[in-house]
Amino acid sequence: MNENEIDQLFATIKKRLKDMPEGSYTVELSRKGLGYVARKVGEEAVETVVASLYESNERLVSESCDLIYHLLVLLAVKGVELEDVYEELRRRRK
Numbered sequence: 001m002n003e004n005e006i007d008q009l010f011a012t013i014k015k016r017l018k019d020m021p022e023g024s025y026t027v028e029l030s031r032k033g034l035g036y037v038a039r040k041v042g043e044e045a046v047e048t049v050v051a052s053l054y055e056s057n058e059r060l061v062s063e064s065c066d067l068i069y070h071l072l073v074l075l076a077v078k079g080v081e082l083e084d085v086y087e088e089l090r091r092r093r094k
């Protein structure tokens with residue numbers, strides 16, 4: 001399978017949540033609970049908006065990475081597969 005960066009990151013996140021190694025930020029985040037992870041997604045979304053309006057494209061790229069990472073952790077914590085998201089995107093394709 002031709003895995004992209006997002007597929008690879010999601011696989012790593014799921015592995016961290018399965019193995020629960022110490023020192024992993026993903027594990028640290030998941031231990032704080034669903035509400036905390038969900039709030040982090042909201043916080044990173046706001047930071048992405050601020051970067052797009054008031055900062056550089058470099059900052060926008062950086063905040064987008066934070067947003068994507070935290071969204072992937074949220075999906076993994078909820079047990080949603082990235083493939084389900086891809087499928088929905090394909091369903092919407094015109």
Ligand SMILES: N=c1c2ncn([C@@H]3O[C@H](COP(=O)(O)OP(=O)(O)OP(=O)(O)O)[C@@H](O)[C@H]3O)c2ncn1[C@@H]1O[C@H](COP(=O)(O)O)[C@@H](O)[C@H]1O
Nearest residue numbers: 009012013016023024025026027029040043065066069070
């Ligand atoms: N892509 C990421 C990634 N993007 C962002 N972050 C973390 O998200 C945090 C950004 O949020 P903040 O700026 O709010 O940071 P913070 O103040 O430390 O966070 P809080 O105290 O508010 O929770 C930083 O600590 C970053 O390290 C990430 N942490 C991990 N990854 C990747 O996820 C995979 C698993 O990482 P570990 O779980 O650390 O092994 C690896 O491939 C990593 O490269």
